[in-house]
Amino acid sequence: MQDHANSVAASQYRGGIALDLFLQQVLNGLTLGSIYGLVALGLTLVYGILHVPNFAHGALYMVGAYVSYITMVDFGANYWIAMIASAISVAVLAVLCERLVFNPLREAPPIHDKIAAIGIMLFLEAMVQMKFGAEFRRMPTPYTDILDVAGMTIPAQRVLIIIGAFALMAVLHLFLKKTMTGSTIVAMAQNREGAFLVGIDANRVAMMTFAISGVLAAVGATLFAPINLVYPAMGHLLIMKAFVIIILGGMGSIPGAIVGGLIIGFAEAFGGFYISTDYKDIIAFALLVLILSVKPTGLFTKGVR
Amino acid sequence: MNALQKISDFFMTPAMKIVLIVAAVLFPFVAGNEYQIYVMALAFVWAIAVYGMNIITGLCGQLNLAHGGFFAIGAYVLAILTVDHGWGFWWAFVAAGVAGAGFGFLAGIVSLRLKEHYFAIFTLCVGFIIYLLIDKWEELTHGALGIINIPAPNGFGLVDFTETTPFYYLALTFMVLSVWLAARITNSLLGRSFRAIRISDDLAASLGINLMRNKVLAFVLSTTYASVAGALYAGLVRFIGPAEADVVHTFDMITYLLVGGIGTLMGPLVGTMVITWLTQSLQFLEEYRMIVFGPLLVVLVIFFPRGVVGSFLGWRARRMAAAQDAGKSQENAKKKSPTSPVATNREAGNHA
Amino acid sequence: MLKINNLTKRFGGLAAVNNVSIEFEANKINAIIGPNGAGKSTFFNLVAGAMPPTEGTIEYQGMNITGMACDRIARLGIARTFQTTMxxxxxxxxxxxxxxxxxxxxxxxxxxxxxxxxxxxxxxxxxxxxxxxxxxxxxxxxxxxxxxxxxxxxxxxxxxxxxxxxxPELVLLDEPAGGINPEETENLAGLIRKMVDHGVTVCLIEHKMDMIMSLADKIMVLDHGEKIAEGTPEEVRNNPVVIEAYLGSDEDAAA
Structure with a gap:
């Protein structure tokens, strides 16, 4: 009798743990997914408007993390100040890349802008590594509390990531829909020649787009780095995953980047937990290979590319 | 004719090939120390891989970012078969080449259905999957520890390839073979089909060129080159780890290719030699070489997209065209029939 | 030579080419005209095999080549040029x-x-x-x-x-006279005639009306993906539907 009661309690307990762990993975997936979404969003905007697959985007993300880190650790600035400083510096850096590198290559064969983007990436990484070394650093955050929501333990930084990322996406959405510059960007993403015909200043739009992608990368990095680590190669995996995401979501598609980010975020959280932690980073790429083998144009693309 | 022209004409003659080969054969005798011979042998090995990259990326115009991964596959197949399964070096070497071709074929039939950016991104991911598998699949690859005590190539009691100089000649032999095959391909109708694809898929298809078959062939050729180079690398360095599959090697090879001249016959060799010796002479560059290479790539694609060899050939072809125009107007004045441009164009085509 | 039956190509819901049937005779110069976005290039792409049609068939010398790959069609004797010379x-x-x-x-x-x-x-x-x-x-x-x-x-x-x-036996020319001056256009028209004299059938898309009217044996007019007229230059020139289509869209009317 006693044994029986015990085993029921145990199984209930185990059930509770399982559910708890499940919710924990949902939270992980949401955290990862919102960061992936932010980074992929910048990538997809640049791709949609300039048709440049910006391999340097991950390096911009990395630079964003370092700027925040330095502003906080070396200058003792507040987390939010650091985030703003980082957003501004990376935006400027991104615009510089556009002016100095991608703009002169607008008419070049398609292979050239990719190689140039790789060149920028290699340069930025090597610069950071020379200046700060290859070691891993931990970024401080004022939000170290552990929240207790319905029996689940949730680190405050994760909540901040999710809220921050989605808030930024909402701001971006409003910007693209409600402002003149924003709608110009959307118009150009949809129809480049048409945009030229109605007299849109392509240079201004290109610079604006790169600036936005830089801001998204820097904010993403500052949000995510406190629960991760800061090191020169931190953008590598992320950029590849962001590419997977925008292929899944349709290159140039804004909702596609967000949905794709969440798909990969959840796939990794659950795959890493229920299948194998060792291979969790491979999940995104395996998904890509699988999907492109079946549908070479990506998941959500319509009509012709 | 001025001296510059004479020199440039000499570059295009068969005698130039002989001079190059003789210089390479004599190199170990003039080298200051064994280390220099080792560096040269290593550069030859990398050059072979760069020749492979040139076939798919230079001739066919598809930016393959998994190239370093296939290099690592060649190295690992050789290492695993010799160290863990006791195969002889040369059997394992052949197996490495076959594995490179086989995996290349599989990766090719999936990835080559994608165009331009999609292909580049997809291959970047393929390269990363190769890296992750090598790093994590410990039972097969020894994981992060890497594989040590890889045997040197079997010299059948005649030569000892654990010595640097004999290995140098072995690497040279393979390199010359690679260039020879690359030359055959570049100058042939097959190479022309590849180049048509580089101009545009649509154009090539409208000329009756089967895109998929030609792209897969170019891809398999390139991965075979890469894995053969990887296997030689394993036989030379005799210790390999997951870092061999790092995407940074692919970026290195892109730099070699771009410096030398993408799509040209001698570009891969020239680029590899120039950058290898530049890095060697600036030792501090080793770790931070990308500070120089990164901007170099950008400057090259913006200002000198054709690299050293491509710029040279372009300059020369233009000069020859001008000379021919001049010659023609003279002939017309003399009322002779114009010479056929075939012979000279063959020359230009051969080296383009 | 080339017989097209009810050819249709839809992108999403939009029909770029809609139910077009026409026959082109061998050894003639056939022209396809129409305002921008009328589906002329799509029509070419379908014939050349660059994309499969949604509906309809394409017969070339009595052989059904519908949906055949580009390179096979090229080997059967259909060649093409592109708007931008590559x-x-x-x-x-x-x-x-x-x-x-x-x-x-x-x-x-x-x-x-x-x-x-x-x-x-x-x-x-x-x-x-x-x-x-x-x-x-x-x-x-x-x-x-x-x-x-x-x-x-x-x-x-x-x-x-x-x-x-x-x-080739049939050559598809996509805007051959785009971006060149009138004198050069005249020379190019001469070359096109020479091709036909040497037994090649030509089919071209062109905006330059003078050139088309003096060159073509047969003209097909497309508008919004549909064939609105076909016939000799004379017939097409006097066709009220064609005039309406060209006046209705301000582009190309002057060309």
Missing amino acids: LFEESTVLDNLIVGHRLRTQSRLWDVIINSRRLRDEEAKCRARAQEVLDFVGLSHIGHRITADISQEEKKRVAFALALATD
């Missing part, structure tokens, strides 16, 4: 043309490795063919020039030559 700018003009005859050759990798007799013969054949088509388009004097250095009109001629090097 050439290997770094090579000489003659060098650009050699690959044009590749589809009539058999050599494979193995031939390349052993440098077989067959390969050498076929390369000679391709080179001879390149020289021939170069002469045909009247450019043998610039065969040795770097393609980047020749004029726009000459590039157009090289593109014609490349298409002719495939030994």
Whole structure:
């Protein structure tokens, strides 16, 4: 009798743990997914408007993390100040890349802008590594509390990531829909020649787009780095995953980047937990290979590319 | 004719090939120390891989970012078969080449259905999957520890390839073979089909060129080159780890290719030699070489997209065209029939 | 020669080409005209096999070629040029043309490795063919020039030559006179006539009305993906539906 009661309690307990762990993975997936979404969003905007697959985007993300880190650790600035400083510096850096590198290559064969983007990436990484070394650093955050929501333990930084990322996406959405510059960007993403015909200043739009992608990368990095680590190669995996995401979501598609980010975020959280932690980073790429083998144009693309 | 022209004409003659080969054969005798011979042998090995990259990326115009991964596959197949399964070096070497071709074929039939950016991104991911598998699949690859005590190539009691100089000649032999095959391909109708694809898929298809078959062939050729180079690398360095599959090697090879001249016959060799010796002479560059290479790539694609060899050939072809125009107007004045441009164009085509 | 039945191509919900049927006769110059976005280029792409039609059939010399791959259609004798001339700018003009005859050759990798007799013969054949088509388009004097250095009109001629090097019976020309001046246009029209005189059937898309009216034997007018008229230049010129279509859209009306 006693044994029986015990085993029921145990199984209930185990059930509770399982559910708890499940919710924990949902939270992980949401955290990862919102960061992936932010980074992929910048990538997809640049791709949609300039048709440049910006391999340097991950390096911009990395630079964003370092700027925040330095502003906080070396200058003792507040987390939010650091985030703003980082957003501004990376935006400027991104615009510089556009002016100095991608703009002169607008008419070049398609292979050239990719190689140039790789060149920028290699340069930025090597610069950071020379200046700060290859070691891993931990970024401080004022939000170290552990929240207790319905029996689940949730680190405050994760909540901040999710809220921050989605808030930024909402701001971006409003910007693209409600402002003149924003709608110009959307118009150009949809129809480049048409945009030229109605007299849109392509240079201004290109610079604006790169600036936005830089801001998204820097904010993403500052949000995510406190629960991760800061090191020169931190953008590598992320950029590849962001590419997977925008292929899944349709290159140039804004909702596609967000949905794709969440798909990969959840796939990794659950795959890493229920299948194998060792291979969790491979999940995104395996998904890509699988999907492109079946549908070479990506998941959500319509009509012709 | 001025001296510059004479020199440039000499570059295009068969005698130039002989001079190059003789210089390479004599190199170990003039080298200051064994280390220099080792560096040269290593550069030859990398050059072979760069020749492979040139076939798919230079001739066919598809930016393959998994190239370093296939290099690592060649190295690992050789290492695993010799160290863990006791195969002889040369059997394992052949197996490495076959594995490179086989995996290349599989990766090719999936990835080559994608165009331009999609292909580049997809291959970047393929390269990363190769890296992750090598790093994590410990039972097969020894994981992060890497594989040590890889045997040197079997010299059948005649030569000892654990010595640097004999290995140098072995690497040279393979390199010359690679260039020879690359030359055959570049100058042939097959190479022309590849180049048509580089101009545009649509154009090539409208000329009756089967895109998929030609792209897969170019891809398999390139991965075979890469894995053969990887296997030689394993036989030379005799210790390999997951870092061999790092995407940074692919970026290195892109730099070699771009410096030398993408799509040209001698570009891969020239680029590899120039950058290898530049890095060697600036030792501090080793770790931070990308500070120089990164901007170099950008400057090259913006200002000198054709690299050293491509710029040279372009300059020369233009000069020859001008000379021919001049010659023609003279002939017309003399009322002779114009010479056929075939012979000279063959020359230009051969080296383009 | 070419018989098109109820050809339709839809992108998403939009029909770029809608239920077009027409027949083009051999050894004639057939033109396709229509306002921008009328589906002319899509029509060409369908015939050349660059994309499969949603509905309808394409018969070429009595053979059903609907949905066949581009390269197979090319081998059956349909060649094409593109709106933007795509050439290997770094090579000489003659060098650009050699690959044009590749589809009539058999050599494979193995031939390349052993440098077989067959390969050498076929390369000679391709080179001879390149020289021939170069002469045909009247450019043998610039065969040795770097393609980047020749004029726009000459590039157009090289593109014609490349298409002719495939030994076609039907050539599709997509805006052959785009971006060149009236005098050059007249010369190019002469070349098109010469092609027909030598037994090639031509089908072209063009905006330059003068050229079309004096050149074409038969004209098909597309508007919003549908065929609104076909006939001789005279018939088309006087067709009220055509006039309406051209006046209705302000673009190209003046052309």
